Structures are given as C-alpha cells and as structure tokens.
Amino acid sequence: MGLTYDYFYSLTPRVFFNIHEGFNQRVEMEFKDNWLRTRKLMFAMLKPHLKNKNATEIDLFSFPWETESNEIEEILSAEKADEIIQQQIDYWEAIDRKRMESKA
Incomplete structure (x- = not known):
C-alpha cells in the first residue's frame, strides 16, 4: 500500500480500514481493466475469422463480474x-x- 512506518502507526483503525478498502478497490479495478483490454485485443484478432459476424466481445468471452446472476452477491x-x-x-x-x- 506504500505507507511509511510512521504514517502507518499514526493511523486509527477506522482510517486504516478506509485506506485498505480504497487500495483493494483500486487493485480490483486495475485487474478488471487489464482483463477487459486483453479481451478487446483477443476479439479484434479473432473478429475476421468468426463465423458469426454479429458476435460481440461478451458473446465470445464473458467475465464472472459481468453476469447478471452473480451467486456471490x-x-x-x-x-x-x-x-x-x-x-x-x-x-x-x-x-x-x-x-x-x-x-x-
């Protein structure tokens, strides 16, 4: 998370929790963004070779966080x-x- 020792030990539990949650959200957002870019590249390379010319990126490859029936939530x-x-x-x-x- 990049916290210095002095700053870390000066934090209250509430402030540390908020920093930790924000950091985790940023990491998760970057993770999803990287996968979306990878899917776009994959789709761009495969598009000319697909039989179904109307296929979309999601039809080709969908992620668990994009499905409507998310069992975790x-x-x-x-x-x-x-x-x-x-x-x-x-x-x-x-x-x-x-x-x-x-x-x-």
Whole structure:
C-alpha cells in the first residue's frame, strides 16, 4: 500500500480500514481493466475469422463480474441494509469512544 512506518502507526483503525478498502478497490479495478483490454485485443484478432459476424466481445468471452446472476452477491432488503449500516456505525463509535478514553 506504500505507507511509511510512521504514517502507518499514526493511523486509527477506522482510517486504516478506509485506506485498505480504497487500495483493494483500486487493485480490483486495475485487474478488471487489464482483463477487459486483453479481451478487446483477443476479439479484434479473432473478429475476421468468426463465423458469426454479429458476435460481440461478451458473446465470445464473458467475465464472472459481468453476469447478471452473480451467486456471490446477496440481495439485501432495505431493512437488512439499514441494520448492517447501524451495526457498522455502532462498531466504529465504540472504537472511537475507547480511543478518546485512552487519551484522557
């Protein structure tokens, strides 16, 4: 992630979590972008040789994150989503409270 030791040890758990999540999202985005570019090149090279001249890149090769029925994702109801958000808020408030108490 490129953090210096001094900066790393100065971070609160919440800030580190946010930096870590942002870093992971960037890595995942770059990963997907590289695969999309590879598919475009592959499709450009194969297009003249395809029997179906109307084929698209996705018809030729689709990625798991492009399919509609993604089994990994779970569809949450609005109530369940609100409950999870409230749990996260409570969790981080407890950490912040402990940190403030330890400074006093």
